[in-house]
Amino acid sequence: MLYVSTRNNEEKAAASQAILKGLAADGGLFVPEQIPSLDISMDKLASMTYQETAYEVMKLFLDDFTEEELKHCIQSAYDGKFDTEEIAPLKKAGDVCFLELFHGATIAFKDMALSILPHLMITAAKKNQVENEIVILTATSGDTGKAALAGFAGVKGTKIIVFYPKDGVSPIQQKQMVTQKGDNTFVVGINGNFDQAQTGVKQMFSDKDLGKTMEAAGYQFSSANSINIGRLVPQIVYYVYAYAKMVQMGEIKSGEKINVAVPTGNFGNILAAFYAKNMGLPIGKLLCASNENKVLYDFFSTGTYDRNREFVLTSSPSMDILISSNLERLIYRIAGNNPGKNQSLMRELQEDGKYTITEEMREQLSDFYGNYASEAETASIIREVYQTSGYIMDTHTGVAASVYKKYREETGDTAKTVIASTASPYKFTRSVMAAIDEKYKDKPDFTLIDDLAALSGTAIPKAIEDIRTAPILHKTVCEIGEMQAAVKGFLKI
Ligand SMILES: *Cc1c(COP(=O)(O)O)cnc(C)c1O
8 A cells, every 4th residue: 555645645654654754845745645444344444452453454555564573563553551451432411422531551542542653653763764863843732742751762773752832831841841751852832822832743754954954964864743544543443443342232224323532633533534434333422522622613514724813822722723634634635635636725724724625525514513602611521421420521522522513413313322431630720620620620630630520530640640740851941033042952953
């Protein structure tokens, strides 16, 4: 299987090369030439572990990895770093199943992909005789940064640099990042928002002079952002796993369609669900849930993607995004896999901050339902689900639960639904507890954590215990215009 750039079909790469490069040379995203079909029965899948399911799905996309290589990557990733053997447990609450994707090292769903990406990358480097040291350059809205740091810290032959918006992440997210250990890690706060951090990172990737300087010093960039195919593919796994588990639990009959609701920012997680559907997994609707930064909702309802608007800081900061990078993969596809058409829309996005797709393209979006949840609606659903079922979800998951409710009320569709639960409530304790009861509003963070444990009857995750006492190791803060200088300083080039 080969991967092509969404902006030109000349550049083709095997999976391992696409993983190493992250972004295609023309700034496009790698997409598989065809989406493979699941070639194994639901009966077999239903009895498989997470790791076995991962192999069945990933081997179809990463076909230049040997069986031994891929299994080694999977075993190294999905191990005791997760606090449950199931890796991604399904929890039923009320009439829905929450697919808990937050049992890894940093208690957010980014761990699902970022615990395997370093292994895929090192394996890919070996396969391709790469001698350079790999420098992972990442912009984060909060969760990617820590998950990438945790994945790459101490990994030989790699360095990792993370930029985060200094005032745009939760206190716990910030503390998690600035306490990161490992000589090969570098964490920088920027005076700007996530989109500016992401744009700065993309510019460095395509800066030819910087590339030459790096090469001369024995370095090359790669990306741990969700545009890397090595992140997208591992995310397809848990949709297949969840479906098979629902069959096993007797929630659904094999072949019955389910809907999935996904709290969406960069459009990576929901795109993985879309790929799973295209592999033949019986998924009906993909519910794309946005917070008050509702660019995607507007896109699905009007056909115009317009990032020219105020950037809102919400209680679901990992979704505070106005440019959803992975949407480009969907645009390319609904443009009939036409790189020219996609390229011109992306140019409009860059130049005017917006573009409008054709009627013909819009007709191909019927798998998706877009909606959004306000801050008040998100808080209200967290409270409601807690009061009716005792289940406590985080704010991001709350956005999806709220959109799911709207969808059901609007359409009457009663298909069984999986809500992708993307973060532990412990990661956003303040907002979660304030949603449940006003009285928690002004208590100190770590008191709230103890309160949450008592209220939910769950154990405080290790990731939280660890940062209670960890020293701050990263204090660098810079302006948007200084990002490149910060990178050169760290690499001493
Ligand atoms: C990153 C993130 C999201 C958004 O996922 P995308 O793949 O960027 O759409 C949602 N919730 C949480 C907790 C996240 O960390």
